[in-house]
Amino acid sequence: MSILRLFHKKKSKQIAKDRLKILLISDRVNCSPEMMELIKHDIALVISKYMKIDSDSMDIQISKTAKSGRNKLPVLYANIPIIDLNNCRIS
Secondary structure (H helix, E strand, C coil), rough: CHHHHHHCCCCHHHHHHHHHHHHHHHHHHCHHHHHHHHHHHHHHHHCCCCCCCCCCCCCEEEEEEEEECCCEEEEEEEECCCEEEECCCCC
């Protein structure tokens, strides 16, 4: 994280767009926006132990698309920008 990023403020348009996206997703899967933020925070904490990520640009979505027989199951999709893989060993 650079020093300049600490002073970067999201525009109200982007904040409103992010909030609307969280509301729409949470309505689809009956998950509150607060719970979505907690899930996002926990995922960021775990992954940041292994590599440097941009948690501010991280995006998670839950939808009902996976099928098990006749029932649709919830699926979690995460888009997590990776900043640095120096400490991560990929084989």
